[in-house]
Amino acid sequence: MTAYSEAAALRALGTVPDPLSDRDIVSAGRLSDLTFDAGRLRVILGVPPETTQEQGLTVRDAAEQALSGLAGIDQVAVLLTTHKAAPALKPAAPKRTDRNPHPNKRPAGYQGDAHVTKTIAISSAKGGVGKSTVTVGLARALAAQGQRVGILDADIHGPSVPTLLGLAEQLGTRDVEGRRLIVPAEVDGLKAISIGLLTGNDDPVVWRGPMVQGAIARMLWDTDWGALDLLLIDMPPGTGDPQLGLAQDVEPDGAVIVTTPQDLALLDARKGVSMFEKVDIPVIGWVENMAVFICPDCGSEHRIFGEGNLDLPIPKLGSLALSMAMRDARGGYDDLARALLGTLA
Ligand SMILES: Nc1ncnc2c1ncn2[C@@H]1O[C@H](COP(=O)(O)OP(=O)(O)OP(=O)(O)O)[C@@H](O)[C@H]1O
Numbered sequence: 243m244t245a246y247s248e249a250a251a252l253r254a255l256g257t258v259p260d261p262l263s264d265r266d267i268v269s270a271g272r273l274s275d276l277t278f279d280a281g282r283l284r285v286i287l288g289v290p291p292e293t294t295q296e297q298g299l300t301v302r303d304a305a306e307q308a309l310s311g312l313a314g315i316d317q318v319a320v321l322l323t324t325h326k327a328a329p330a331l332k333p334a335a336p337k338r339t340d341r342n343p344h345p346n347k348r349p350a351g352y353q354g355d356a357h358v359t360k361t362i363a364i365s366s367a368k369g370g371v372g373k374s375t376v377t378v379g380l381a382r383a384l385a386a387q388g389q390r391v392g393i394l395d396a397d398i399h400g401p402s403v404p405t406l407l408g409l410a411e412q413l414g415t416r417d418v419e420g421r422r423l424i425v426p427a428e429v430d431g432l433k434a435i436s437i438g439l440l441t442g443n444d445d446p447v448v449w450r451g452p453m454v455q456g457a458i459a460r461m462l463w464d465t466d467w468g469a470l471d472l473l474l475i476d477m478p479p480g481t482g483d484p485q486l487g488l489a490q491d492v493e494p495d496g497a498v499i500v501t502t503p504q505d506l507a508l509l510d511a512r513k514g515v516s517m518f519e520k521v522d523i524p525v526i527g528w529v530e531n532m533a534v535f536i537c538p539d540c541g542s543e544h545r546i547f548g549e550g551n552l553d554l555p556i557p558k559l560g561s562l563a564l565s566m567a568m569r570d571a572r573g574g575y576d577d578l579a580r581a582l583l584g585t586l587a
Contacts, residue, residue, distance in 0.1 A: 246314030
């Protein structure tokens with residue numbers, strides 16, 4: 243079998259017309275990142291904000307089409323981002339490994355996420371801003387819009403995802419192509435796995451640092467996800483080296499930052515953005531959670547947590563109200579799901 247060649251991939255991308263100029267996407271400087279790992283090719287195109295959704299879809303499809311026949315590639319994911327200007331004519335700088343003191347390498351052989359098209363990290367710098375709730379609400383809304391969705395609950399600080407999805411059973415395993423893989427739970431049309439469902443009731447205090455990082459990376463690779471359009475990873479809160487190392491290990495296609503509109507939360511959210519930027523993972527949007535409380539009695543609106551803004555050139559995917567319905571993550575997330583899909587389109 244002929245091996246993957248980056249030169250061939252660049253040549254193929256060089257045949258794709260740029261929607262906003264008379265050049266191709268490579269010479270127009272739209273190529274923001276090109277990474278190849280274990281048969282998976284991931285391409286990030288940075289397009290200007292004025293690009294229409296139709297132009298975005300056309301260029302993404304053309305890029306996927308151009309790359310699909312190339313040798314050595316099992317899976318192609320082309321992601322568009324409007325947030326970062328792409329460097330002209332050269333792929334992005336190599337990923338920084340110096341701040342990942344405990345790197346985990348994908349094991350050889352079949353990978354449980356081989357048929358996952360896009361992986362999105364849902365992240366918050368601060369705990370308690372509603373990241374897990376938003377992950378589950380968003381996942382349900384995406385599934386209702388026809389997407390095949392999975393959730394990897396990597397948040398060791400609380401059993402929010404199993405509670406929100408009503409999961410309690412320990413997970414089983416099965417052999418797939420000679421490899422023992424975890425079988426995810428299936429609920430509400432979603433596939434889900436939680437570190438809490440693997441560890442039982444063990445004291446989470448023992449799950450720290452490198453151990454957590456390694457366990458989460460293995461959960462991604464050693465779970466039989468099957469074919470998914472989107473896998474949402476509920477990341478552990480924070481912006482320290484464990485989170486950064488985890489992001490480098492799992493290499494999501496993009497990150498979504500969840501925050502409340504309080505000044506302090508926004509300050510931390512900006513740190514979250516810069517953490518992902520350090521390792522060249524595009525932040526595809528941010529979500530303002532608990533934005534407004536609407537009084538159920540009189541309908542008056544109260545911005546309990548203030549009116550702060552992220553003040554960064556990153557699309558705001560939505561503002562979610564503070565309410566019982568939003569807390570249950572069962573409705574009210576449709577616009578957010580549409581906005582996310584629009585950004586990925
Ligand atoms: N929009 C909302 N309206 C009402 N309650 C909400 C909303 N979002 C989250 N909550 C509630 O806020 C609390 C924290 O939410 P959640 O556990 O999702 O946060 P988190 O950021 O994942 O926290 P951690 O990272 O510490 O686990 C929960 O009790 C949840 O039910």
